[in-house]
Structure formats: structure tokens, C-alpha cells
Amino acid sequence: MDGDDGRGIEREYGRHRKTSRGRFVGLCIVEGNFALQMARPDSIPGRYKLLAVALMAMLVGWAILTVRRGRTTVGAGGVTTRGAFRGRRRAWHDIYDLRVERHNSKNADARLLTWLYDNDGRRFLLRNVDDWQLPALRAEIDDLRTVAAQHRGMAWESRPEVEARIRLRAGHRKAQERAAIWTLLVFFAAVGYLVWEVSVGDEPHPFLLLLCAPLATYTLLVTLFRLRAPRAPAHS
Structure with missing residues (x-):
């Protein structure tokens, strides 16, 4: 996290902690097995193998771009989260709540994720605002809600x-x-x-x-x- 100070409203949450070794090894095994299967001589026509390789390359490219570009920025105007190709922004008066919720996947590094809920009930993932990148995640969100209260123009209350x-x-x-x-x-x-x-x-x-x-x-x-x-x- 970068910001003016510990309680500043201007914050940026990027990826500063790398993927765990176990997960990295698992991904390498999957990619290696895929490459081995594509290299095996069999009766499957080459055009189908090329299609599979192209799809896998697109998936890997999207994942790399998401890791490199993905971030969440917070300012006086609201919250913006950006993925591989696009970003989403919500002004403070459109934000209903920021909630830390448990991640269902047991294979992910992060166990707790942060979601932004808007007034229409939709939710958006705040990238890199998780307990893998921020060990004191709940304290960070509590502090962010406190300093953001003046910009929302309303209290954080259930409706x-x-x-x-x-x-x-x-x-x-x-x-x-x-x-x-x-x-x-x-x-x-x-x-x-x-x-x-x-x-x-x-x-x-x-x-x-x-x-x-x-x-x-x-x-x-x-x-x-x-x-x-x-x-x-x-x-x-």
C-alpha cells in the first residue's frame, strides 16, 4: 500500500508479495503436463492442437496482464479497481459497504478477500486488497471506512x-x-x-x-x- 500516511484517503493497493512457492510449483506442473500432451505423437490433427495451444496462450497472457496491471486505488472521489484490460470505479456516494469475506478456494494464497458493494447490491472484487498482500486486512478496511466516512456524506449503516x-x-x-x-x-x-x-x-x-x-x-x-x-x- 502506498499513501500519504497511515490514515490517508489516497491509497493504492498493488501486488508486492509474490505467489507462494507451492502454488507456483502446481501451476508449473499443470503447464508442463499440457505441453507434454501436446507434444505426444497421436492421431489428433495438428490444427486441433494448435487451437488448444492458442487458447492456453491466451489464458496465460490474460493471467500475466492481470497480475501486472491489477490494482485498487482509493481517493477522495471513490474507489477504482483495475484488471487486465479494464477498470471499474465507484464514487463514495454510490458505495454501500466494503466487506471482508472468506475465499472458498483452498488452493488460493489469499483466504480473505475484500468486496465493494454498491447501492444496487452489486459487488466488485478489490484487487490485491486481501490477507495475502495485507496481513492486517481487517484493520486496514476498518481504518479505510473511518477515513472515508467524511467523503461519503452518510454513515456506514445497514439499509x-x-x-x-x-x-x-x-x-x-x-x-x-x-x-x-x-x-x-x-x-x-x-x-x-x-x-x-x-x-x-x-x-x-x-x-x-x-x-x-x-x-x-x-x-x-x-x-x-x-x-x-x-x-x-x-x-x-
């Missing part, structure tokens, strides 16, 4: 109508996450079936298998899960 919007959006988000998991499984199953088609000499249908089937699965499941989703707690 039932906003809490209801947060619960509704949390339910929708959970439905999207569940649908995405099942869609990913369908995609990998489609990849396996496509490889089998190519290996036995059948005519492959990559457009139907890799695009249409996953999109149809996601659309159907996200609708179903939203209809069945309970009202999630506001802090979920």
Missing part, C-alpha cells in the same frame, strides 16, 4: 432494501457458479468425445460439441438453479 438486493444477487451468483461447473464438465466430456471421433476416423463436429452443447447446458441450468435458489445470506 434493508440494499440488503435484499444483495441477497437476491447472491442467489443468482450461486446459480451461475453451479451452472458453470456443470457446463465445464459437459465441455470436457465433449472434448473427450471429439478426440474419440477423430481417433476412429469419424467426421468430427467441433462447433456443436464445443460451443453449442456447453452454451445450451449453461442456459438451461442457470435458469433452473435460479428458480430453485434460496435467499442466500447477505454476506455469502
Whole structure:
């Protein structure tokens, strides 16, 4: 964190602590296995391997740009968080709350993340404002809320109508996450079936298998899960 002083409103949260060694080794193993699979001589046409390599290269490039460019800046006008290609800004009067919440993934370095909730109940991740980059994260957020109070023009207080919007959006988000998991499984199953088609000499249908089937699965499941989703707690 950079700022005028310990309690200044002008702050910038960037990445100053590197990825843990264990996670770095895990990523290297995944990348190495991918390279090995692509180099193996088999019956899969080269154009499909090139497509897979291009997709992986795009993913790696996006991850690198996110790490290098990702940051959160705080000023008298509000909060801005920036990713690989774009940024999001919220003025203080549009910000409902800043909340530290536990990260569900056990493989991530950060266990606690900070989310910005706006008055419409939407939330945005504040990049690098986590307990991996800031060991005293909760104290930092408490201090930031205190010094930002004068710029908001209102107290940090709970409003039932906003809490209801947060619960509704949390339910929708959970439905999207569940649908995405099942869609990913369908995609990998489609990849396996496509490889089998190519290996036995059948005519492959990559457009139907890799695009249409996953999109149809996601659309159907996200609708179903939203209809069945309970009202999630506001802090979920």
C-alpha cells in the first residue's frame, strides 16, 4: 500500500508479495503436463492442437496482464479497481459497504478477500486488497471506512432494501457458479468425445460439441438453479 500516511484517503493497493512457492510449483506442473500432451505423437490433427495451444496462450497472457496491471486505488472521489484490460470505479456516494469475506478456494494464497458493494447490491472484487498482500486486512478496511466516512456524506449503516438486493444477487451468483461447473464438465466430456471421433476416423463436429452443447447446458441450468435458489445470506 502506498499513501500519504497511515490514515490517508489516497491509497493504492498493488501486488508486492509474490505467489507462494507451492502454488507456483502446481501451476508449473499443470503447464508442463499440457505441453507434454501436446507434444505426444497421436492421431489428433495438428490444427486441433494448435487451437488448444492458442487458447492456453491466451489464458496465460490474460493471467500475466492481470497480475501486472491489477490494482485498487482509493481517493477522495471513490474507489477504482483495475484488471487486465479494464477498470471499474465507484464514487463514495454510490458505495454501500466494503466487506471482508472468506475465499472458498483452498488452493488460493489469499483466504480473505475484500468486496465493494454498491447501492444496487452489486459487488466488485478489490484487487490485491486481501490477507495475502495485507496481513492486517481487517484493520486496514476498518481504518479505510473511518477515513472515508467524511467523503461519503452518510454513515456506514445497514439499509434493508440494499440488503435484499444483495441477497437476491447472491442467489443468482450461486446459480451461475453451479451452472458453470456443470457446463465445464459437459465441455470436457465433449472434448473427450471429439478426440474419440477423430481417433476412429469419424467426421468430427467441433462447433456443436464445443460451443453449442456447453452454451445450451449453461442456459438451461442457470435458469433452473435460479428458480430453485434460496435467499442466500447477505454476506455469502
